[in-house]
Amino acid sequence: MYYTTDTRPRAPKINFMVVMLLALLLSACGTGRYISKGDKRFGQEQYQRAIEFYKQALPNADNKGELNYKIAEAYRLSNRISEAEPFYQAAISGNFRKEDAYYYYGLALKANGKYEQSLKELQDYIRVGSNNRLKALAQQEVENYSNLTEILRKNENFEVRPIPGLNTDASEFAPFVLNNELVFSSTRGGKEYMGNGEGFLNLYAAALTDTAVGAIRPFEGVNQEEIHEAFATFIDEGRTMVFARGNEGSRKGRQNVDLFWSTFRSGAWTEAKLLNINSPQAWDSSPAFSPDGKTLYFSSNRRGGQGGHDIYKSTLENGRFSTPVNLGPEINTKGNESFVSVGPDGTVYIASDGHPGLGNLDLFRIEDGKPINLGKPVNSPGDDFGIYFQDEYTGYFSSNREGGQGGDDIYAFSRSKRKTVNFFVDGTLYQRREGAKQTTVSNNVVVLQNEQGQKVDETTTDANGNFTFPLDSASTYSLVSEKQGFFTARQRVTTVGKMPSQDQLPEQENEVRLTAELVLNQIVKERAIVLENIFYDYDKADIRPDAAEELDKLVQILVDNPRISIELSSHTDARGSDAYNQDLSQRRAESAVEYIISKGIDRSRITARGYGESRPVVRNAQTEAQHQRNRRTEFKVVRVD
Structure with a gap:
């Protein structure tokens, strides 16, 4: 028999419940501290720092729904709404009942190309939302979706390609070609800007080659420390520049982005001066001169506009700019219009999230006073903006689309000289009752089906029974409409064999319009x-x-x-x-x-x-x-x- 004696000192008995409660208490204190720090940075518009603190608090937070909403809002307010989607979704799934989340969730879905789900969320918001401004914007988005099929089919023969050696994991955007250099804005290098976690914006110039860019240098004499400079536009063969500067956060009570003016003298740029057209209470940015240098277009959210940011123009006379004029409701919407540019032929181009488009910001050209969506592949579900035409067929634009190097990237584009054709069918819906004259049918749904019977598009007849659909070339469709008490109306329409030859096309972009008549015949029982x-x-x-x-x-x-x-x-x-x-x-x-x-x-x-x-x-x-x-x-x- 063996006897053992434990002579080691005995550990005191531990109350594990107390330990667990203490750990939970410490965790809660840490979580609360992170949330408090996040709220402080959010209030200071340091959204990237706020996101970092909120994410640290998220695993142990009691109200995960509210915290996910704050993260989503920080992404949205720092112009990264596509990244906000899963956090809005988590907020809603977590029973966070702030109704604005449903509206912005719909926009985030759209920014990621999830169009059907986005439409549903926006329609739901219209039914339950109480914010009249957001309801009006949601209604506009829903109406815009009726144009989605046409935009997706639009083909202006653009070829898009990345530019080797230019883009980084930072943001590059707002291209302008000056003396065979690509002048652009970028967040590369420098001190971090707390708003979005990237660097402060500065102007850069890159030597252009046939397929890429050469050496990249800061644009001397303009950039300042811890202040944003961006959106340079030039006249007088590059001797006069207007650009946007600001948002360093020092001036309270005013929107701190303004337009500045500088001239190139004795081999250097003069000290930049404020333009007389700035509004102290507005954000004035994205300037662009007309080819003759006499008109300056820019974007501003000043009072009296149509919505968020609008496009304005001002004429240059004797070294002074005239009072800016809003381009009006045909161009400006309740949303945002910005990133204006002007092509060599005087065509104005804008980016907008208020007109029908594929994502948050889409690119448009102004034709006969109305914006025309440039379609794919220039536009995408992401933000597409800041287009610059070097000539009629080539140029550059900015996008944060999937597959890029960083936040925003610059892409080159070329446009085919081959003339294009857009097909449409213009139809009228009639009904014929027994013993009565044939009449038109208003406010009735008409569906466009492909050859396999699948729905391609849907519209509603106008007050005169008319409807229109865009069509693909060399394709066959059926037009279908239903009404209670009538046989379903169906008519075949095809674009096969209807493409004109190139020498028959008068314009670079042309339309071929087909016509159709759909007739709803009354169902009469026992009638042979x-x-x-x-x-x-x-x-x-x-x-x-x-x-x-x-x-x-x-x-x-x-x-x-x-x-x-x-x-x-x-x-x-x-x-x-x-x-x-x-x-x-x-x-x-x-x-x-x-x-x-x-x-x-x-x-x-x-x-x-x-x-x-x-x-x-x-x-x-x-x-x-x-x-x-x-x-x-x-x-x-x-x-x-």
Whole structure:
């Protein structure tokens, strides 16, 4: 037998419940401290720092829904709404009931190309939201979605490519070509700007080569420490520059981004001076001169505009700019219009999140006083802005689209000189009631289907029953419309073989417009409808190929109108015995019904009846044409469920 004695000092007994409570208390204190620091930085518009503190607090936070909302808002307010999507979603899933989250969640979904889900969220917000301003913006977004299909199909023959050696994991944007150098704005290098975690903006210049860029240098004489400089535009062969500067956070009570003016003298840029068109209470930015240097366009959120940021213009006379003029509601919206530029031919280009587009900011050209979306691939679900045309067919633009090097990147584009064609169908919807004149149908849905019967687009007729759809080239579609009490209207339309040759096209971009008429015919029970061109071989009931083609139309009617049941009847002429004609017509009717059932129509919806010669259309027929009218196949609706 062995005896052991433990002579080590004994540890005191530990109350594990106390330890756990103490750990929880310390964790809660740390969580609260992180949230407090995050709130402080959020209030100072140091959104990146706020995000970092909030994320540290998130794992142990009691109200994760509210904290996710704060993170999402910090991303949105630092112009990174696409990154806010999962945090808005988590806030909503966490039962955080601030209704604005639903609106901004819809915008974040759109910025990530999730259009159907975005539309649903925005529609839901319109129904339940109480913020009239956001409801109006949401309604505009929903209306804009009706143009999405047309924008996605738009093809202006742009080819987009990244620029080797230019972009970094920072942001690069706002290109301008000056003396074979690409002048641009970038957050690379320098002290971190707390608003978004990137550096302060400065102007840079890069030597241009055929396929890339050469050495990159800071734009001397303009950049200042811990102040943003961006959006340079030039006139007088590069001797006069206007650019945006500000947002260093020192001047309280005013929007701290203004336009500045500098000239190149004795080999250096003069000290920049404020333009007389700045508004102390506004954010004035993204300037662009017209080719003749006499008009300056810029973006501002000053009072009296249409919405957020608007586009203004001012003329330069005797070294002084005139009072700015708003470009008006056709161009400016309740949203934001900014990043204006002017092409060599004087065409104005803008970026907007208020006009119909693919993402947050899309690029538009102003044509006849109205913005025209440039379509893909220049536009994407991300932010696309700051386009610069070096000539009619080549240039550069900025985007934070997926696949880039950093926040915003600069891309080169070229535009084909080949003339393009955009196809459209312009239609009118009518209805025809028994014994009444044909009339147009307003406010009724019309659907565009592809050859496989899948919905491609949908619209509603206007007050005159008219509707329009954009179409692809070399494609076939069906126009379909329904109304209670009427047979579904369906018409085929195709662009196959309708592409004009290049020498027939007068413009660089052209339209070919097709026309269509859709007719809704009233369903009248027991009214016979003749199926034309249903022929049988002599003394036979087999379905010939030409008859099958016609019966397929009846199959489509039954598919389009699933609530109706029909009787299909076959008739003969008066030649031959009554009994023989009765038997032959019954066999032909049954053969036609079996064919229709073989195409997937439920047998319970269709009845075969042979009437022989008992119901002639032409009594006492004499000619072959009269006999042919009597030899017919008909259907009539016998039940509507």
